Amino acid sequence: MITDFLKLLEREINLSIKNHSVLFSFSVFFVISLLIFVFAFGPNLDDIPNLYTPVVWVVLLFSIMLISDNFIHNDYLDGSLKELQFLGYNEELILSCKSIVMWGIIILPTLFLIPICSLFLNFKLLDLPNLLINILLASPSLILIALVSSLFSIQLKRNRILQFVIIFPFFVPIIIFSTSINNSQNNSFLILIGIFLVTLPVSLTAGRLIMKEINK
Amino acid sequence: MIFKFANPLKFQKLAKKLQPITISLSLLLLFPGLFYSFFASPPDYLQGETVRIMYVHVPCAWFSLMIYSIIAICSFLSIIFKHALADIISRSCAPIGACFTLATLVTGSIWGKPTWGTWWVWDARLTSELVLLIIYLGLIILSNSYEDKKKGDRYVSILALIGIVNLPIIKWSVDWWNTLHQPASISKFSSPSIDASMLTPLFFMTFSFFFFFISILLVRIRGEIIQRKIDVIKFNQIR
Numbered sequence: 222m223i224t225d226f227l228k229l230l231e232r233e234i235n236l237s238i239k240n241h242s243v244l245f246s247f248s249v250f251f252v253i254s255l256l257i258f259v260f261a262f263g264p265n266l267d268d269i270p271n272l273y274t275p276v277v278w279v280v281l282l283f284s285i286m287l288i289s290d291n292f293i294h295n296d297y298l299d300g301s302l303k304e305l306q307f308l309g310y311n312e313e314l315i316l317s318c319k320s321i322v323m324w325g326i327i328i329l330p331t332l333f334l335i336p337i338c339s340l341f342l343n344f345k346l347l348d349l350p351n352l353l354i355n356i357l358l359a360s361p362s363l364i365l366i367a368l369v370s371s372l373f374s375i376q377l378k379r380n381r382i383l384q385f386v387i388i389f390p391f392f393v394p395i396i397i398f399s400t401s402i403n404n405s406q407n408n409s410f411l412i413l414i415g416i417f418l419v420t421l422p423v424s425l426t427a428g429r430l431i432m433k434e435i436n437k
Numbered sequence: 438m439i440f441k442f443a444n445p446l447k448f449q450k451l452a453k454k455l456q457p458i459t460i461s462l463s464l465l466l467l468f469p470g471l472f473y474s475f476f477a478s479p480p481d482y483l484q485g486e487t488v489r490i491m492y493v494h495v496p497c498a499w500f501s502l503m504i505y506s507i508i509a510i511c512s513f514l515s516i517i518f519k520h521a522l523a524d525i526i527s528r529s530c531a532p533i534g535a536c537f538t539l540a541t542l543v544t545g546s547i548w549g550k551p552t553w554g555t556w557w558v559w560d561a562r563l564t565s566e567l568v569l570l571i572i573y574l575g576l577i578i579l580s581n582s583y584e585d586k587k588k589g590d591r592y593v594s595i596l597a598l599i600g601i602v603n604l605p606i607i608k609w610s611v612d613w614w615n616t617l618h619q620p621a622s623i624s625k626f627s628s629p630s631i632d633a634s635m636l637t638p639l640f641f642m643t644f645s646f647f648f649f650f651i652s653i654l655l656v657r658i659r660g661e662i663i664q665r666k667i668d669v670i671k672f673n674q675i676r
Contacts, residue, residue, distance in 0.1 A: 369599075373579065373592055383582055387575035387596060390568040390603065397564075419602065427595050430516065434591050 226314050229305070233292075233322040243291055247284055248330050254280040255338055266343045273344045274352060274400055277335060281356065282363065282392060285327060286385060289367035292319045297375050303436055312429035320364045328360045358413040359399040365424040366391050372431040443521050445662045452655040459655065463648035470641030478638050487551045492638050494544040496646040497537050501569060502604060504534035504650070508576070509601045512594035522658075524590035525665075527597060528580055529657035533650060535573035541566060553617060561610035562618035569607060572600045586668070 237243070258276045259269060296302040305315055332353055339349055370388035374381055398412045474492035481488035511527040514520040545563070546556045557563065576593050583589035611620040622630050631639070 373596065376588070377582055383578060386571075387579050390571045390575065391599070393564070393568050394606070423599055423602070427599050430595050431592065434588065434595075437588075 222311075222314075225310055226318065229310060229314055229318040230321065233318050237322055237326055240291075243288065244326055244330065247288060247327060248334060250284055250287075251280055251331065251334055252338065254283070255342070259342065269342045270344050273339065273342050274348075277338075277352065277356075278396055278400060281327075281331060281360070282396070285323075285360075285363050285367045286370070286388075288323060288327060289364070289371045290384075292323055293368060293371040293375060297435070302432070306432060306436060312432045313425040315432070316365075316368060316425055316428040320361070320368055323364050323368070324361060327364070328356065331356060354410065355399045355413070358410060358417070359395050362395050362413075362417045362420040363392065365420050366395075369424045369427050369431070372428055372435070375431075375435060445522055445525065445665075448522055449659055449662050452659050456652055456655045456659075459648045459652040463645050463652060466641050466645035466648065470638055470645050473638035473641060478635050484552050487548060488635075490544050490548040491635070492642045494541060494548060495639060496643040497541040497544060498566070499643065500646060500650055501534060501538040501541050501566070502607060504530050504537060505569065505573070505597075505600070505604060508534065508597045509604075512597040515590065515594045516598070524587075524594070525658055525661045526654070527593060528590060529654055529661050531573055531576045531580065531593075533653055533657070535570060535577060537650075538566065538570040538573055542570065558617050560616040560618055561614040562607065562616050565603060565607040565610050569603055572596075572603060576600075586665070 255276060258272065258280075262268060262272060293302070296305075302315075306312065335353065335356070336349060338344075339346070366388055370384045373387060374384040377383060395413070395416055398409045398416065470492070474489050478489070480486050508527045508530050511520075511523040511530070515523040515527065542563075545566075549558070550556050576597060579596060580589045580593045583592070610616060611618055
């Protein structure tokens with residue numbers, strides 16, 4: 222089990238290193254999207270700090286959704302998803318390895334980018350640790366849900382936007398609790414951990430069911 | 438009982454017999470329900486006549502949750518036992534549930550304007566009900582997105598089972614958070630609880646809505662079974 226896990230993890234890491242352009246394009250996407258929001262709201266530095274947290278969350282959400290497609294859809298198209306299952310790897314393991322590597326690719330650069338961007342956008346540095354802890358706690362759930370959503374829409378040739386529609390409701394509680402940390406509700410940290418503990422088994426089980434259905 | 442009518446054809450015969458009974462029961466209960474809600478029940482001492490919206494709003498809200506529970510149970514049966522009818526029931530339930538949820542939100546808004554002074558607030562109960570509506574819409578879109586209906590049904594079952602986490606949130610949102618929406622007051626054990634003069638029309642309307650839901654569901658299930666038969670015939674013709 223553990224050797225399987227390590228092998229799958231190695232595979233995902235190798236693929237991500239070879240496909241390093243994803244990391245670069247994600248960072249550029251993140252910064253540019255933040256800038257677009259700033260341009261849309263006007264360059265008034267008094268308003269922007271209030272917008273910073275929600276905007277970061279929206280951008281993060283969309284980047285997670287877009288990159289999750291990279292991990293699942295590409296594997297499905299080149300047949301490796303089917304092959305891994307055929308070789309006897311556990312579906313839950315495949316999904317968890319993908320989520321761990323995806324977390325590394327998205328969240329680690331974000332933790333560097335957010336403090337830099339916050340300087341440009343006049344965000345209070347005192348609030349920064351809260352925002353970062355927040356992202357650290359909520360992002361695993363977001364990534365797991367996004368992976369399940371791309372599994373749902375994997376066999377759709379048209380209507381790829383469906384991926385966003387069906388899974389949006391499940392992001393709502395995470396976004397609500399992760400943005401309410403700024404209102405000094407410290408138990409939100411615990412709620413976010415709780416949400417993750419619910420999301421982990423549910424999404425892995427759902428992922429396994431969908432992956433079995435895909436190969437029927 | 439669950440497996441006796443798993444055969445769609447057997448169920449269709451039963452549905453044909455049941456349908457006139459349910460629709461007449463629904464109408465039979467609707468008239469006393471309407472009479473009690475408009476004339477025989479007193480206006481609220483604070484809200485006045487607007488309280489009568491409750492007799493539509495509360496049953497709709499109950500059914501929005503109940504129908505989702507039915508979908509979830511059917512999804513469970515479909516995944517575990519591959520029950521043939523369960524997929525058809527959950528596919529037929531989703532649009533009805535979406536309508537009940539929409540009706541809850543609309544009547545709630547109409548009730549909210551005179552009592553709270555606003556059409557909408559982002560409190561926990563309203564938001565979770567809106568999320569339920571979006572889940573329903575997601576189920577409908579997902580089930581219609583696949584050309585292979587069976588595949589669509591399987592995905593819908595999985596999504597419906599994931600979405601069940603929202604039900605306890607809606608139910609207890611008024612107790613967990615400090616919401617503008619009032620907590621439940623139907624149970625006689627809770628305090629404050631609703632007066633008997635208002636409970637009577639609510640009772641009639643709820644059962645009338647229930648039989649209405651069953652009759653619509655039976656129509657939809659029969660339609661779905663016929664549609665599947667047509668699909669099989671078309672497929673055989675092409676072959």
